[in-house]
Amino acid sequence: MDVEQLLAAMRAANAALTVPKLQQRVNLSRGKIEKILKFLLLESPAPIQKTTAGYVLNPVRWQMPVERIERITNLRRQEQERMKVYMSSRDCLMQFLAAELNDPHAAPCGKCVNCTGALLSEGYPADLAQAATAFLNRIENPIQPRKMWPAGLPDPEMRGKIAPEHQTLEGRALCRWGDPGLGALVRRGKQHDHRFDDQLVEAAAGLIRNGWKPGPTPGWLTCVPSRRHQTLVPDFARRLAVRLRLPFVECIRKLRDTGPQKTRANGFQQAQSVAGAFIVDRARVRPEALLLIDDMVDSRWTFTVLTVLLRKAGSGPIYPFALADSSSQDGDV
Template identity: 30%
Template structure:
């Protein structure tokens, strides 16, 4: 009897909490018949009643946001502080705030787009007027936020939520170093503050890694990752023209609105332009799209005002709408990343079609992104030595003058070093902490090997004759993975691979139209004085906008360029298809020039010389100058990773030779990377007497 008396109040508390939770859920979803599933209640009970740390690995659409919003309302009713939600994308924040408002939850966000509101929001939080604060992981190490806001939040928070928690793990497909700072916030939380981490895309290795970072006694709730509404299929088409033609022919056959995913920004623009020309209501969407336009496009897609957004993975985590299809033009580099993208479809609908149109160039793009992995130890040590020897903080533009790393890769490395305690972000840049740091070569090697296995698994997905949903679930280590009966291999989905001749011809005409504008550089890199170079501010002697035949990533001439510039490809004259494309570009552009200058190449000497001499014959103007290689110790492409290093390398490697006549000059190069070779060549030509410089190249890398 005493034992029953002791446990009765606890049982009563749990029953009362369950009743209140159901009421909150109905307000959240706007339906009087809504009820929590047992697995959802298990998570809510662990957070709001037992005050535990919980990791939820559940499929997209399972209702993870309902768990933390209902738990928030229960905790707030008990007098707890606000919930802090760490979310990776602004699109996710916008959807979550809208959902919170439906349940009467006062939700606000602090992110890079509303800095002017930070003080007002902080005051409202401390006054108890905010139930939910959503922040991006990047905010956690903003010096002002980290030093002034985060300590109070850690002390006052009633619940910490880490959404898309697979981003914590460098084993995951979407690792973000900023997420690792959550470990610091966890350590600073008061005892008894519950923590919820959620994800739909974590295999067993990532799940273990995230759980370990959450601390001891973490409750892991892992459910089935089947998406019963998804009907998966692969359609293999040989050429880019056929893939674009398939989209033009079949987009309207797909139910509702959806997403056409691409691997590069250039592809989103190219495909969207083609589909619009074929009468489809679509728009391009990427990380380069302005924030206001992104919000408008997301709203148009959710409301069905567009048939599709042609998007990169920037339209990804957290986008919440009822979509009838996802089509991937090109395969992501891992089955886990693919599962993440197809999960955008089939929410709130019983049937959604998912089609993958793989391309031979996918592996080239995977290789490029793989090249952005954590830098080798020598470059890391170089940055640490520079910071240790500096008397003041250094920003990334200044650090670029000391190490040959691109801006994004350098910033990623600094974030990892920050998490590891070797450097610290402060007002004005980064500084050394003086702490010892060890390069975890074995771990980085294992992560790289894991990425390579994922790429092979994606190729296996394309060729498998087994159930496709089983394959994806198996890659996510779902113990309940079974054949779905819905995909093309199970016989539950049939997707036509037919492409009309008219659509293929239209796609060919679009892809066969060469010509990309090459915009000039406008500003010199910051801190060139660190390299002994007296150049700064606005570039006064820049070239005019030029032309390239195509981008390396383009679907049409991009394949010719990838073959031409592939590692190990033999040197030789300009291939005939590219000669014809150059002539077509000149016909549209019609540049007027008195002479031709060209950039000499060590690896493709025949190509560049043939390019110049052939154009001289065609245009009937002379080759008068060249940017000649005078320092062969500077390797081709040296400094390519960042602007300051590239400017220094080009200045050492080349010198203008020849007589430059007064008048406009046509400047030829084979491939544009950073644009600094053209910039410095134009500067030399103008100094030599040219009145204008018009760049013309075979290709551009972006």
């Protein structure tokens, strides 16, 4: 249970903890941690309090208010039941809603599906669908550089601000994970074909050459290695390099499997999992600007950590490029 986990971490620390410090101790998102703290602060008597140094435990006996939670849950279940009745109702839907809200004048509306007996058509013209897909494929998906390390990483060089020369330049994702069109092709390549379609190579090359046009122009290309899918990304990167007439140079090795970043709930947990997971073969690194290719971008910590390693090994400035952006975009790290 998340609340218990957080309280256990506070008990174990036996000192005031800030939210960033809590993020180091529990694998919960920042948003979740803040929600739990708010919940606990509103309890009476509250099991925690906020001090200038951070959150501390209060010397009170506190238990999860199980009964109160159950009462509220039951209320929500009853509301859910009413929604089900609404969905299968054959009476006027507007009248149903008005009656639920205690409107004494609830009367048939004459407009809803039950009043008129007809649903809107589910059909749509093919050219409109094509135009929508083309629109989605044209949307820019920038990958912004990360500028700060999360607090508490063990490596003393991963503290505070990331030096500007060690940050990535602004990169691009070809599409959003889950989109139709290109997004569907990425999904098929990753989950079904285990190879990314040539259409994705064409679309990526087109975006880089004609839409994005990064400057200084990249002089070489490499990719993020994976221990779980050893050929998927290198095979794509190699074809893209041929298409862009850039040398493809494999120069990064992954030392251990880091697992999907999706399972890491906050910035500290994500950065911690990739720190120390890679080594760069210095002898192969080139001084020109670099296109660094991966299939997915989520927390951006893989690109961030690799950029530091590659820059220290002598690479020129680095543009991250991913086939799909799967981040939730709620900034909840």
